[in-house]
Amino acid sequence: MTGANGNLGSATLAALRVGGAAATGGSRTPGEGTRHLDFDDRTSLDLTGVSTLVLISAGYAEDDQVVGRHTALVDAAVRDGVDHVVYTSVTTAGDHLGFAPAHRATERLVRASGLPWTILRNGLYAELFGGLLMWADDGVESPFGNGALxxxxxxxxxxxxxxxxxxxxxxxxxxxxxxxxxxxxxxVADRLGVPHRTIGLGSTGAGSSTRRQDSCRSSRPCSCRSPRASGTGSWTAPLPTSRNFSAARSAIHWPRPSRRLPPHGRKQASSGSGRRLA
Ligand SMILES: NC(=O)c1ccc[n+]([C@@H]2O[C@H](COP(=O)([O-])OP(=O)(O)OC[C@H]3O[C@@H](n4cnc5c(N)ncnc54)[C@H](OP(=O)(O)O)[C@@H]3O)[C@@H](O)[C@H]2O)c1
Known part of the structure; x- marks a missing residue:
């Protein structure tokens, strides 16, 4: 298991161990039960004795650097006689995303390695979705509009x-x-029994201090691009009662906060207008 200290890597390693597998983690910062493994340091890429390699993508860099890292590891797997490579990629529906090319290039590397392989095309993390869906004064707001994830x-x-x-x-x-x-x-807002308002991505704390782009209160068909939506953003939804809020909170499963936030994508929500849902 590579990336043993990462969110996905640590959870995968834990799941393997719970299932009784003799699993070892690799990390740039190894601890007890993990070994040193840094894709940028080829001398650390010793995979002797590894039967199945789970390669967690190391994605927060320019594509050529990411692909270079993955190439180094796949080369080491071939050299050291690994029997099978499992690579965590990105969902097929994510082909348009900026980080997809490095994943697809790595998939080709893995397939061309001559080793047996499995590719897991992971969907976008629910934690990222929750991270951009925030409590506002009287409901929730997000930059997702009517788009579904x-x-x-x-x-x-x-x-x-x-x-x-x-x-x-x-x-x-x-x-x-x-x-x-x-x-x-x-x-999600409907499940919570509160209104939803669409805001611009910049309003989530990723940059601009502009508060709004348009308004949307429901997942049902609506006219988010209505003339009102392009106005000042006044929002006239009725205030939910505190009882509604507490009932809604107890009705849904609140995910455990991630141990670490992914370092890319956006800064922490900083508008101070609400708390994050996950
Ligand atoms: N599906 C999605 O929504 C989504 C979103 C964002 C990212 N991703 C991809 O999924 C991966 C795992 O996500 P995550 O949430 O677990 O990310 P994370 O917690 O930030 O972990 C990043 C992982 O990359 C490893 N890594 C980075 N540079 C490395 C290097 N030079 N050598 C070896 N390992 C290196 C880290 O290992 P150590 O710290 O243990 O060395 C760590 O496991 C990301 O790296 C990214 O490629 C997917």
Whole structure:
């Protein structure tokens, strides 16, 4: 297991161990039960004795650097006689995303390595979706508009990776899209019994101090681009009662906060207008 100190890597390693696998983690900062493994330091890439390698993508860099890292590890796997490589990629539906090319290039590397392989095309993390869906004064707000995301919790992706790695022969030369049921921010708000307002991405704390772009209160068909939506952004939804809020909070499963936030994407929500949902 690479990336043993990362969110997905640590969860996958834990799932493997719970399942009884003799799993070892690799990390740039190894602790007890993990070994030193830094894709940028080829001398650290010793995979002798590894039967199945779970390669967690190391994605927060320019594409050529990411692909270079993955190439180094796949080369080491071939050299050291690894029997099977499991690579965590990005969902097929993510082909338009900026970080998809490095994933697809790595998939080609893995397939061309000559080693048996399995590719797990992971959906976007539900934690990222939750991170941009915030409580506002009297409801929730997000930059998602009416767009739906088939997000998946990292924990679920970790269990899928562990299941494959524990029995790799069953999953040889298979590509799995691991995605959830598409859901909109409006549908989450409906479950909470509160209104949803669409804001601009800049309003989430990622840069601009502009508070709004347009308004949306529901996942149901609506005219988010209505003339009113292009106005001042006044929002006239009725205030939910505190009883509504507490009932809504107890009705849904609140994910555990991630141990670490992904370092890319955006800064922490800093508007001070609400708290993050996950
Ligand atoms: N599906 C999605 O929504 C989504 C979103 C964002 C990112 N991703 C991808 O999924 C991966 C895992 O996500 P995550 O949330 O677990 O990220 P994370 O917690 O930030 O972990 C990043 C991982 O990359 C490893 N890494 C980075 N540079 C490395 C290097 N030079 N050598 C070896 N390992 C290196 C780290 O390992 P150590 O710290 O243990 O050395 C760590 O496991 C990311 O790296 C990214 O490629 C997916």
């Amino acid at each position: 088939a997000a998946v919790a990292r924990e679920d992706l970790a269990h899928a990776a562990a299941a494959v790695a524990a029995n790799p022969a069953r999953h040889r030369e298979r590509v799995y899209d691991l995605v959830g049921t598409p859901i909109t921010a409006g549908q």
